[in-house]
Each structure stands twice: as C-alpha cells, then as structure tokens.
Amino acid sequence: MFTYSFAKYKSFYKDNLILALPIVGSQLGHTLVHMADGIIVGHFADTAQLAAVSLVNSLFMLVLVLGLGISYGLTPLIAQANGANNQAECGKLLSNSLLINFATSIVLFALVSVVEYKVIDHIGQSADVVAHAKPFLRLLGLSIFPLMLFQAFKQFTEGLGFTKQAMMISIWGNLINVLLGIVFVKGMFGIAPMGVTGVGLGTLIDRILMATAMGTYVFNSKNFKAYLVQFKLFSVDLSRIKKIIKLGAPVAMQYSFEISAFSGAGILIGTIGKVEQAAHFSALSLAAFTYMLASGIANAATIKTGNNFGAKNYKELRLSAIASYHIVIAFMSLTALIFVFANNYLPYIYTNDLKVIGIAAKLLLLAALFQLFDGTQVVGLGVLRGLGDVNMPTFITFLSYWIIGIPVGYVLGFQLGLGVDGIWYGLTFGLLAASILLFIRFQNRTKKLLENPIELKV
Template sequence: MKKIYSLYKDHYRSNLNLAIPVVISQLGHTLVHLADSVIVGQFAGTIPLAAVSLVNSIFTVVMVIGIGISYGLTPLIAQENGRKNFRECGKLLSNSLLINTITSLLLFAIIYFGLLLSIDHLHQAPAVVKEAKPYLGLLGASIIPLMIFNTFKQFAEGLGFTKQSMIISIVGNVLNICLGIIFVKGMFGIEPMGVRGVGLSTLIDRVLMSLAMGFFILKSKYFKEYLKSFNIKRISQKRAGKILKIGGPVAMQYAFEVSAFSGAAILMGTIGVVEQAAHQIAINLAAMSYMMASGFSAAATIKTGTNLGKRDFSNMRLSANSSYHIVMLFMLITAFFFSIFRFYLPWIYTTDTAVISVAAQLLLLAAFFQLFDGAQVVGLGILRGLGDVNVPTLITFLAYWVVGLPVAFFLGLHTKFGANGIWFGLTLGLLVSAALLYIRYKRVMKRVTEEI
C-alpha cells in the first residue's frame, strides 16, 4: 500500500484538486431534483411525490442527452489547451454554443409536443398523471437555459477552471430551495402551487445560472486569449462534427443508463404508488453519489485529454489509474452510508411509513451497486478523454438494455421479488458495464501508449 501511495500520491492530489469543484457542480444537477422531491414529499404528500418520481424519470433521460452532447466540448478543449492552441479553443466554444442551443430547442419540442401527450398512456395512476403534467412542462422549458449554462461550464472545466461553476451551482441550489418552498406552500401572498411550484423554481434557477456562467466566461480576464477567435457567426462544419462525434455517443451512453433507471420507475408505477414513491427516494439518493462520481469522471476526462494533447503517456496512465482508486474509495464510503442510515434517510422525504419501509430495502441494494456504478462512470470518463466513445456506447447499451432492464422486468413483475427484483436487474446491468468498460480501458490505454 505504501508503494502504491508513493507512486500515485501526486496524481491523487492533482486529481482531487481538479475534481472536487466539479463534483460539487455536478451534484447541483441532482440537488435540484432532490430539493423538488423533499419539498413536495414534506409539504404536498405521497401522490405528488409519486408524480415527481414519474416526471424526473422521464425528464432525466432528456436532460442527460443534452448534457452528454455538451460534454463533447470538454476533451477537445483539454487536448487543444495541452497543445497551447488557444485560438482553436475559442472556435470550438462558438460551435458548441450553437449546437447546444439548437439541441435544447429540439429537446424542449420533444417534451412539450411528445412526452406531455404520451404520459397519459404509461398506465400510471390518474391522480399521479394529473399532478405530473404541469411539472413536466416547466422542467421542459428549463432545458434551454440548462444547456447554455453547460456550454460555458464545459468550456471552463476543459481549461481547468472548475471552482466558478461550483459556486454558481451552490448559489443556484439555495435559491431553488427557497423559491420551491415559497411556491409549493404559498407564502408571502402567493397561492400554493403544489408540484407546479417546484417546476417554476427550477426554471427560474436555471435561467439565472446560465446568465451568471455566461457573464463569467465572456467577461473574465482568464479567457481573453481564448475568446479572441470566439464568433458565433463563424460556424465550421468540421469543428461541429468533431464535437458531435464525441458528444453524440456520450449522450447515448448517459441515455442508455438513465433510461434503464427511468424504465424501472415506470415499472414501479405498475406495481403501486408506494413503490414508485419509494423508488424516487432511493434513486434520488443513489443519483447523488452517481453525480459526484461523475465529477471524478469529468476530471479524469480533462486530465486524460490534457496529457494526451501533451503526449505525456506515462502521467496519463498514472492519472487514469488514480482516478479509479479515488472513485472506488469514495463509493465504498457512500455504500457504508446508505447501509447504516437506510432506515433514516427516507424520513428526509416523507413521513409515510409504508414508503419508508420499501425505500430502506432499495437503499440496501443501492449500497451494493455503488462500486459498480463508480467504476463504470470513471471508465467512461477516461475513455472519453482518449477519444474512445463508440465502443463504450455499445457496452452501455448491452449492459442496461440487453441485460439490466430485461432482468429487472422479469424479476420485478413475474417473481415474488417485486420492487427489489427491479433493482436486482439494475445492479446486474451496472456490474456488466463496469467490467466491460475496465477491459476496454486497459486495451485502449495499452494501444495508445504503444504508439510512442
């Protein structure tokens, strides 16, 4: 252990310094939905909480597609910055901003003209659907400012500036919680809005966050050298293609995993409202650890891409390995936390004892799959930094849609396991993904380093 620590300690320190602000910033995406769930669960009841579960399971798929496309910018910025090609960074930002704006408008159209109409046909409780519709419409509108925020965020992080988006995310989440409570309860003369209130608070929060992040990038002295070539009118088909060549597969990777968990939420709804509400609690908590792990993954992408641009293959390998070590230790801690406090954490969301009992069982399973979840997400990040995205996309599809979700469907709806059976299937999908991505990482790293 001493030899390992001595070999990797500089990389542990460097990766953590870069990753921790990204972790907190990434956590902001999940904290928005956690705040919505807690506020609704405490102040509105079990049926509104089930509605939040249904909407979040649908919206999260759309959201991660957008986030995945925006991630196409980060490794390219890191690589060009490693080569000291500052003008190319500004040109890439111009193309990414246009791509992400168009993508956000398309995703909004899918939600507003597609999902809002199809939600009636998912065999959910009518009372849940009635509560869900206005919330989904407001979240759909929030995807536009969210994508603009993410464009500037990924640009800054690709250059190693991670603290600013963290600060904006923290302030934004505090604002979201305050507004959510005011709107849901009906304070200061405002009529109680119920579930619709948390949707409105999220929309306002994301608009302000996008304005703050854009102002920081465009006005800060740190980026003047990079922004000399920034011009939204100069769009290059070649650069847009490079961004989409990475961002498209990354979006699919996220979509395959998250849609499997969203499919599980819909399966839960066919079992019962209590199970669906319990699933929302457990998946919300598990999503927090996942998003934090994805922060380590994003840092691994930046480090790998920068070292690849410098052709510093020795440090690239050591940095990548240290990212695995860090995320596995972190997920061990979260697994322990979920196990010990599984009967207490659901009280944050609800006082319904039936929901709490089911949620506690699911949190024990969430503790079990933490290591697999952390390993697979950091593997994706390292491979993204290496520019390897197509095979990992196939791996995520096989793991979640060929293995995980079918097993969840069978065990959950056709055996006595019920809600637990659905999560057994999800755990198996994560295990398959983690194993195959690690094998892929070792092969690609060996191939790249042998090209010296």
C-alpha cells in the same frame, strides 16, 4: 500479482482531487435540483405529488441526458486543444458549442412536449399522479434552454481546468431553487400554494439565473481573454460542429442508455403502485447524489486524460487514470457504508409516509451494493472519453443496461415475483457488467499507447 505503491500515485491523487472536487460540486447541482424538488413536495404536499415528481424525473431525465451528453463532447476537445497549446481553437469550439446546444434545446423541448401530450397518459400511471405531473413537466421542458447554455460555458471552463466558478454558481443556484420552491409550493408572501408546479417554476427561474451568471463570468474574466480572441457568437464551422457532435452524440447515448434504464425501472415500478414509485424515487435520488460524486471524478479524469493525450504524455495518462479509479472506489465505498448503516433514516429526508420509508430502506441496501460498480463504470467512461474513444463504450452501455439490466430486472420483478427488489437487482447486474467491460477497454487502450514508444513524449 497485484502491487500498490501510494508514492507512485500520490501526486496524481492530489492533482485529480484539486480538479475534481469543484466539478463534483457543480455536477451535484443537477441532482440537488431534483432532490430538492422531491424533499419540498414530500414534506409540503402529499404522496401522490411526490410520485408525480418521481414520474416526471424518470421521463424528463430521458430527454435531458441527451442534451447533457451532447454538451460533454466539448470538454475533451477543449482539454486536448489546451494540452497542445492551441488557445485559438478553444474559442472557436465554444462558439460552435453554443449553437449546437441551443439547437439541441429546441429538439429536446419538442420531445418533452410530445411526452406531455402523447405519452404520459398511456403508460399505466395513476390518474392523480399524471394530473400533477403534466404542468411540472412543461416547466422543466422550458428550463432546458437556459440549462444548455449554462452547460456550454461550464464545459468550456472545466476543459481549461477552471472548475470552481461553476461550482459556486451551482451552489447559489440550488439555494435559490430551494427557497423559491418552498415559497411557491407552500404558498407564502401572498402567493397561492402551487403544489408540485411550484418546484417546476422555481427550477426554471433558477436555471435562467445560472446561465446568465456563467456567461457573464466567461466573457468578463481575464482567465479566458486569450482563449476568446477568435470567439464569434454566430460563427458556424461545420468541421468543428462535426467534431463536437462526433464525441458528444455517443456520450449522449451512453448517458441515455444508463439513465433510461433507471427511468424505465421507475415507470415499471409505477405500474405496481404510487407508494412503490415514491419509494423508488426516494432511494434512487440518494443513489443519484452519490453517482454525481463519481461523475465529477469522471469528468476530471476526462480533462486530465485529454490534456495528457494532447501532450502525448501516455505514461502519466495511464497513472492519472488509475488514480481516478482509486479515488472513486474510496468515495463509493464510503457512501455504500452510509447507505447500509443509515438506510432506515435517510428516507425521512423525503417523506414521513411509513409505507414509503419501509420500501425505500430496503432499496438503499441494494443501492449500497451497486455503489462501487456505478462509480467505476462512470470513471471508465470518463477516461475513454478523454482519449476520444466513445463508440465502443456506447455499445457497452447499451449491452449492459438494456440487454442485461432491464430484462433481468423484469424477469426477477414480475415473472419471479420479487417486485421492486427484483427490478433493482437487474439494475445492479447491468452496472456490474458495464464496470467490468469498460475497465477491460481502458486497460487495452492505454496499454497499446504505452507499447508504441515512437509516440511517447520523452
């Protein structure tokens, strides 16, 4: 029988929220950049260019999540080393993470170039949309280099529990991005109007500034002096590189399977029409905003789980993880209600095109439906990542999104004639499957830890 005691979890709610809220703020940075791009283009350009933003985001996120996932492999290792009071190890891990992230940037930029020159012309998109998309995609590709450097410093500091600085840098970075985007897209202060290319240039400049600020903070703050004693910029340690990639690569695949499913849905919708594609982008951007709230909670769960796992506090590990589940359910229930009651108004954030708004409003009702599933599955991934359990969760994400989500969406959308709605129904089924399977995995793993009293810290 289900029982609940607020007093039992109260301290964990407080600790998790203190850690999570700044991470939520910095996590939102990635989404807000793309949201701002869409809002600026939607209001200062036209529907074709808004559709180009949707197309580029669908393609670019397929590449970017690989890099983000690799960078996330650092956080649980830092949290575990810090939990075991091994400060020197943290600095060595940062050294190798910077090298990994820079090498990853080169590979990802090459992939973006392949998409621009070999792929984007051959996926059934409108010609005018593709023409606007290419220069925008090129600039986002270049922005991968500073973004991945920023990620190395961000994951290092968050793994140690210092989360506020990355949040502040992300907030200021987004303000700069918005201002630059408006100036470049609209054409102000003697600058010729650039259209959608302008938001790409603004994003590139913004990410260079963010990486510089984050690196300056890490190397000059007294908070990290003890951790950086053995830091060497060009120190290559294959064993540590292997450890980071062993965690980071499956995490990259987890994010890739999920994001690629949504990107694949966007490309499928683009074959229906640019109005539908613009509506998909508008609704999905709002859903992605709430997803990043959940992702911030999940990253905090990774850190707390890693700390407790490193210190062998298995009972607290489980209670803290369950508290994270409670928090994300509360957050996503609230956002679901907002989508339900404001679905006809929220699309105006992006566009005044009534056809786009009508379709987006319906999609937001479906987004409200999958909010809880989206939140609980990402927290499940976060907790398991803190345990170092990444391989089975990777298989679960592949199964959920590409064996269930996309095929069901294709059948409902095209074979049964439900169109955009059908594709989104498929995504909802995929999220539901991931949520259930990851929760079962979490229950099994943490209960096994508790059942072995030899390993419990007294």
